[in-house]
Amino acid sequence: MSVAEIFETMTYGPAPESPAPAREWLAAHAPALDHVVDNRPLPPREGEYFDSIDPATGEPLIRIAQGGADDVDAAVAAARAAFGPWSRTPGHVRARYLYAMARQVQKHARLLAVLETLDNGKPIRESRDIDVPLVARHFYHHAGWAQLMEQELPGFGPVGVVGQIVPWNFPLLMLAWKVAPALAAGNTVVLKPAEFTSITAHAVAELARRVGLPPGVLNVVTGDGRTGALLVEHPGVDKIAFTGSTEVGRAIRRATAGTGKRLSLELGGKSPFVVFEDADIDGVVEGVVDAIWFNQGQVCCAGSRLLVQEGVAPRLLAKLRARMERLRVGDPLDKAIDVGAIVAPVQLDKIRRLVDAARDEGTPMWQPSWADSLPAGCFFPPTLFTDVAPSSAIAQVEVFGPVLAAMTFRTKAEAIALANNSPYGLAASVWTENVGMALDAARAIKAGTVWVNCTNLFDAAAGFGGYRESGFGREGGREGLYEYLRPRWETAAVAASPVSSPSPTPDGVAAPAGNGSIGSNGHRPDDPDALAVGAVPAIDRSPKLFVGGKQVRPDSGYSRTVLAADGRLLGEVGEGNRKDVRNAVEAAHAATAWKTTTGHARAQVLYYVAENLSARAGEFAARLGAATGRADGGARAEVEAAIERLFVYAAWADKYDGQVHATPLRGLTVAVHEPIGVVGVACDDGYPLLGFVSLVAPLVAMGNAVVAVPSERHPLAATDLYQVLETSDLPPGVVNVVTGDRDALARVLAEHDDVDAVWYAGSAEGARRVELASIGNLKRTWILGRPPRDWLDAEQGQGTEFLREATQVKNVWVPGEA
């Protein structure tokens, strides 16, 4: 076309980014990329390689090593050897390495961007302008954390050897999100890139070698899911950090259950994009483009569910269709392309299947007029489904493609209900010019990130991660750093006693079989102190379960015997079962007002509990003394410690506030600490009252509702305590107590899909079962007691660690007006 012709037609011409330097890089590394262990190439022991393909052309780029067991062993061994020296490297020195990495990423930005686009198919404009700058930003930001850690986080050290598994949609960016905080905190890393997109991890490993990162600190093992599984199962790994599908996340949770490995999961999503009628509709249209056609929709937090207030839906959808008509799909290396190639044929097939199914079930589908004339290669047109029913698969299943499901709502309440009608909770976007409406919706939608009048904004200073089945753990910001930290006392305790064991029981008495013969009046039949005939017996006490603020009899109709330390019959408690747990969870959900009760009000309740407990301190001490056999001084100390602990969390109730993050957004990025919801708690036996209070109080202080299974051996402290709770203005359902077989009840809680988290203090086997059972809804689990925790020790028994576990961080991004 001549200049004169273009002058008339005003078309866009080709604007290709040259792949030549990237191809030279590939040629220099041909024919294959080996693993990188100890900063050196490590050929796969089994000699197996596979092709990495350019999805835009189908052309093989280079061969990639398929990691086997020996390769993973070698990488983990290298990381283990490097861990000691690296973890002792001063923060300033680690900061220099990370700073150098950031600079290297900037200096080689274009090469990284072009390699990424060749391998993944994403538009060069996105890899160049979004992904790579964010990669550099993450290394910079975490260079800062390495520098500051010793002063800012004095009680914490690294976790150890971290296995990191990243997905194919943002290969470099996810690498940076994982590697930068891990190294900043002093961990060493074995990274497993996604099989479709392993190339840029090698480029980063080269940069690491160039800056002189010590051998073994960052190792790369490539391969498919089998390699990932080997890494997950490897006994030498202390933590797994995974980003990917919820399905694989479940498999990883299953594989790591009971191993003591720390776990963070960033999984799938079906994120709502909520448009209120007063929104800037043209602005919304561009927001939708950023939400669902960014990276071909292959974004875990893609705004794939468009929820529009009914009155403006026709107008918005008309504008959206016009905008879709103008999207440009094609060669990812073209700088004026909006939508590039889908990563691989298998993903394209998955998208097609879901789209076909939705169309076949009669959901109206719209694609631009040019949708049938896409280039050869892995391309899929932008696709809009309207009038989508919440029951349709296209409304529930993560497509991971350029496919938008639109539905309407009538009111804010319905918008929030629809937004939350998903197993996921990764992100949400809310559009309105009404700031109150925006903030209400942001608080009510269950998601780790809520963008107001914007979408898909990321920054190293703000945490990113999911609620619900979108996973747990955060990446970015202070909240993300904790994923790679461990309290120093814990590290020291592990070092002192390599074998994990359950929580210490100061009495050391073996657990009694709770099913002895039915005694009478608290006396064994052969008790020489048995009352003489005609004397007045004590009134039989009947501790019950405490559910929804009421004392209820156990569903089973059975009681379990509680023995004193000396073997005497101390009393009986209800034998709770599945149905009692079910009822307790329902009662906890009914206590919804607690999460919005002010911190000040929650504090008053906790202080009042402490006050009322104090009034009965003598009685509790006597009861504890009889149960545990500890001298009165020890029992009294436990009661006093419990009272003080209540004070601690009453104090925290209005102080564990969030943070305003220093992101580049002009406006506010606010990290809010929200309660997790309904939390199951299983207590250990060491300190029946203090243990119970130490677990329940922080949860209650943060606004959660709790279903607690008290100490199995010494449950009477908890059943006595509910009488205190009853008189302390605690709303019904906030704390529920179900006595019985702790591990069996904990498992029911862990399996329950409407329980949001479980804290378990007990045996190793019980912990394993809880973690295994948690995969149903991928609830957060917190295993206490590995290593054993001394409840009397304030460092181990209370504080912000508990508050972090009792909350989840939601980052709300609110841009300013001017």
Place this chain on the structure above:
Amino acid sequence: MVTATPSAVEERRVPSPPGRNPGAPLDLGWVREAQANRSAAERRAATMTARRTVKKDWQAAWLLRAVTTIDLTALAGDDTPGNVRRLCAKARQPVRQDVLDAVGAGDLGVRVGAVCVYHNLVAVAVAALAGSGIPVAAVSTGFPAAQIAHAQKLAEIEASVRAGAEEIDIVVSRAHVLTGDAQALYDEVRDFRAACGPAHLKTILATGELGTLRNVAMASLVCMMAGADFVKTSTGKEAVNATLPVGVVMARAIREYHERTGHRVGFKPAGGIRTAKQALDWLALMKEELGDRWLRPDLFRIGASGLLSDIERQLEHHATGRYAAAHHQPMV
């Protein structure tokens, strides 16, 4: 590669003139419904200019197109008949013929969109442009601040039209916008329109002084309802002049007005547009938000004085492959 080109295909035909905008009754409900979220508009502006680029022959052609949309402007206190005549000569031959020939555009008849001057110099410009077909635009109504009596404004418009101006760039009373008095703004602009007679009415909103983008959107709508043929961002004298986010909002208002009334209104960013790259960004904004029909001088103008010389340098670079010197381009 698939590109969204149906509108481009349509534009292969010579577009019919848009016709004048007859205006519409003031619809306050429509005006108040307007929303313009600043961060979203900024994001759109930033994304669009990064995601759209033209290279090589496409860049040359687009730059030539940009030249045809320039309102070549002289609005300084020291303007004289002499420098206005020079300006008009440049308007007739904005790009060196050898450069045009080298890029294969020698016979496209490339000339600027208009010459824009103060009332006092209208007659000089009209004489200097005689026979060129290039219209003279006069800034008017107490440009730039609009702080004179309404009757004087009408008289100024009429005088400029009598002097031969075919386009009148009026300034709106910012007070009407800032106090939310849509009716007063509508009445004012409707009077201006009547005073223009056959001359085209270009309404300058002075967006840098309107406070919010929503005010920009509402003022754009009111001016179009009152019969503006163009809405224009700025006088060039405000602290902040034409910015892309403002352009996004005004272009969307024009689109909305076209969709609802069927009338096409032109758009003119002015002030601070000095580089060829900026000109390409504005063209891309027009193409993306309004479509190809808005890429011609009857519906799009760039108000600028220094822009042309940068475009000339880029075109010479395209023709020769060497980076060009400013002093090789004939000055205004």
